[in-house]
Amino acid sequence: MSKLMLQFEIESDFVDTRRGVSAKGKDYEIHTQKAWVYLGSKFPKEMQLSLDDPKHALRPGLYEADLMPALDVGDFGKLTVDVRKLALLQATKPAARAVG
Structure with missing residues (x-):
């Protein structure tokens, strides 16, 4: 199977952690880190990466x-992306910028 490579840029190692109690009374924590993804347009798009642990x-x-x-077909046949399945590796070259 061929690869579909994307480039991401991380500006800060800050992790946003949200804590709460679910409707079933169970404690939870959600950890996210801001990233920019290059999709071929003039500017990158802001997104959130899910982290299992803020130490990561x-x-x-x-x-x-x-x-x-990270691609899968979810409910009602919709294409989904599970960002937790992305294995981000240090890039070897700068992100390609769209012209125009």
């Missing part, structure tokens, strides 16, 4: 990931 925050820099392992 990415350091600032450029990263790339193969999107294929």
Whole structure:
């Protein structure tokens, strides 16, 4: 299967942690880190990466990931992306910028 590579940029190692209690009374924590993804348009798009543990925050820099392992067909036949399945690796070259 071929790869579908995307590039991401992390500006800060800050992790946003949200805590609460579910409707079933169970405590939960959600950890996210802001990232920018390059989709071929003039500017990158802001997104949130889900983290299992805030200790796994990415350091600032450029990263790339193969999107294929994170793709799936979900409810009602809709294509979904599970960002938890993205294996981000340090990028070897700068993100390609769209012209125009």
